[in-house]
Amino acid sequence: MLRRTLLASAAAATLVGTSLGAQDVTKVGFVFVGPVGDGGWTYEHNQGRLAVEAEFGDAVETVFVESVPEGPDAERVMTQMALEGADLIFTTSFGYMDPTINVAAQFPDVMFEHATGYKQADNVSVYSARFYEGRAVQGHIAGQITESNVIGYIASFPIPEVIRGINSAYIHAKEVNPDVEFKIIWAYTWFDPAKEAEAANVLIEQGADVILQHTDSTAPQAAAQAAGNVYTFGQASDMAEFGPMPRVSSIIDDWAPYYIARTQAVMDGTWESTSTWDGIGPGMVGIGEISDAIPAEVKASAEDMISRLASGEYHAFTGPINKQDGSAWLAEGETAADYTDDGLAGMNFYVEGLTAEIPQ
Template identity: 80%
Template sequence: MQFTKLLATAAVALGLATTAMAQDKTKVGFVYVGPVGDGGWTYEHNQGRLAVEEHFGDKVETVFVESVPEGPDAERVMTQMALEGADLIFTTSFGYMDPTINVAQKFPNVKFEHATGYKRADNVSTYSARFYEGRAIQGHIAGKMTKSNIVGYIGSYPIPEVIRGINSAFIHARKANPDVQFKIVWAYTWFDPAKEADAAKVLIEQGADVVLQHTDSTAPQAAAQAAGNVITFGQASDMGEYAPMPRVSSIIDNWAPYYIARTQAVIDGTWESTDTWDGIAPGMVGIGEISDAVPADVKAEALALKDAIAKGEYHPFTGPLNKQDGSAWLADGEVADDGTLLGMNFYVEGIEGDIPQ
């Protein structure tokens, strides 16, 4: 009888200890707009989540929900995460901005981190990467390598982040080749392989022999590969399975250091609401290997441009630059301020067509 009581006491103690350990774990949630296997944007955010697990081990539990539409359903998913004990929630798409703010108001003790947005609160931080730095390098390669002088660009949504990228790529393509024209197709999706493939095919039919994308799947890479003699660039992830052609380089989003640092801040009790906008120099934006399909001199120029940006010696938006309507924007040597870049709603001079409203 005494032995049975001892076993029962031990079992209760073990149960309490297990519960305490579970409560001691920091729970970190991730809300994804696409599937973790998209090969692009969401894939890299999920790599960051896995890095958090590897770094912290048993101290942290991570959870995620993938393919969450932007809108009311996102609010439901975030609410459920908070109710299930998440201490920190990363919401990883622009359209999650208002849902993040709404849910954060209901859960003041939960910390939220919203990617690519601009609305903050005491328990909501924002973070993004200066993707436009990578677009400058892509633009230079595109301008040097196009034979048709037509560069196609698949846009997702006409928001400042995407418009910045188009402008940066165009500025540097035009510097490399004054005859370059950009043709832009808006897909109105972040992840829809069928729509993305159709957009790429339309651009190729219009004469584009270089296609850039601000969408998340590898479908444009596959369309370019099928067409032959069309150059592409990996978006958000390396997309290296399409190297050395059509994918000749890439922009790689490296979220892992940020996710680890912000999780550590929650564990330490030092988390504060902040804005983070990092680029090539801190490593949040990586440039994928430039393949041998790129001529050696063009590769050297692209790497020199990357180094100049990283060292702060060159800013992709440096005047003289005019707006699309010909009005002056930046004087010779003048650099765009972050406020203008963050709210960018205009094309630079030389880009044809209107920004959809």
Template identity: 80%
Template sequence: MTILRRTLLATAAAATALGLAGGAMAQDKTKVGFVYVGPVGDGGWTHEHDMGRKAVEAEFGDKVETVYVENVAEGPDAERVMTQMALNGADLIFTTSFGFMDPTINVAKKFPDVKFEHATGYKRADNVSTYSARFYEGRAVQGVIAGHMTESNIVGYIGSFPIPEVIRGINSAYIHAKKVNPDVQFKIVWAYTWFDPAKEADAAKVLIEQGADVILQHTDSTAPHAAAAEKGGVITFGQASDMAEYAPSPRVSSIIDNWAPYYIARTKAVMDGTWASMDTWDGIGPGMVGIGEITDTVPAEVKEEAMALKESIASGEYHPFTGPLKKQDGSDWLAEGETADDGTLAGMNFYVEGIEGDIPQ
């Protein structure tokens, strides 16, 4: 064998070895997918989930690869997107909207080696975990501010869909607004969307026309804030994200969803082989729910009261659903000092006493 041929063979062997090593390194990289119901630029719900995705990248660097698909409709299209992610090698997939629940379960059955995490749902499997935040804790804080700040005694609430998560929030906000203002009324408009700026703006305008000078929302865009700013004399609260571009008014505070620690922990669990199916429901105490800055539009004594409530919830000293409480039909629900159990809250399908109107079926 000539020296030249030996040299060429040795070079080829070295290149092959490097290629195999590179392939192994690529395979060792954990691939994490995210399925979003709205655009990453919505300024609210999806924005905060995407902040969590970026936190995973920052935490693990070149040990992970993240991918996402935005604006995925709840239904068959979600199943298609999840299937493609799994086929493309995702090790872990976060599906971040309630309506993705059944598609997540369906796709997980086809890919038993892929781990799935579904946000705000309740169906689990060996390779499907569920997670959510106790948004109702933040709604209690908002309720205190809203009850004090309304001059018309009418608080408007933009609901997305009539599911337990949204109903809990309405009830919690109302209970705590009523505690500080016995004359307060809630008017609720259902938008039947998570993200549709035009519908959200229209809902806000309808509520303002009905006399609301405080608007709360369980939808994801900043459109209600823009409608309130245009009208003047109406205050709003950021939903899911700080929406601070509308501070100090109309936006006077916000609920902030902090998904980053959870996403980092669950990605690490896949990496080290400790991932197991579980249900997580955290709130203000563990830091999954944050309260955005309360601006100086809110009087100092009201801000102090709201922050004291936040701290008592965070410490576990106080539960936002503490009796005595009745249901809307006047029947007893919680006795003096009794607190709601998680099972009832997770399936909540009723308004508390004092809220007018029916929950759409």
């Protein structure tokens, strides 16, 4: 009790201090799950942070803490940032969801933005990108270039975002190659290069010649390169240094426009709690250059799919699609809704044809 009072008064003191001392400078904090040099997920969030600095110059001050574990320790880091006078805090991993909500409740005057979660509050917005649109393109390419018909998938944690990615990639690989099989490894980590490389090697040893990853480091790319004749896709960042082989394309997260817009909103005092979920169309999801290591007609059809996804003409989850147990999910021509039961936001089932089980 005493501790809470102390924290609160310290917070009040700091906030007063900030508003008196540095009236014009907006302080923006970032909590990162991996190191900014991971070459993937956190790297791109940090690029967004740098874009905010470049846009506003001296009018903003940004701070970040990297490699923050998902869990109670994240609350400590966020609390520290809020106490040090941050006006806006971006928490950039799914596992920060509850910590963000908890800390936000203690600091009603600080705005929070949580990436990839689904819990909002008056001062907590959520934002995410429709990575599954990029996964659709990956599946479309992977299904056509695989010769062994085995596609390896390095998954991180069994959360809706990851499951959506697996389903989307599988549906579109199956569409172009009915014999395709997915082998899925759950790494239970976002970032552990040695383990990711190990997982890639195991998948390759078991016959996979295309590796998709939902972990953050470039290790699977390097492992695939060492193995030779294996295709990969850059994850979260372009990972172009591994092209044209093994990396044949990539999903690029572009957070910069969103971060700039939200920082601007805090400066203008127009910030409101919102839920943003943008895909290829608005540019939050980018598809990296498709390399010439794959056949030209595959490249052309993938580019066609990208433009249809971007224009909204095609939805990555368009029926008929059954769930893994054979029950109907989407009827012919029906597209998946975002927030209903069985909607995309809370997706916790595989689609028909995947043989593995979701850990739960």
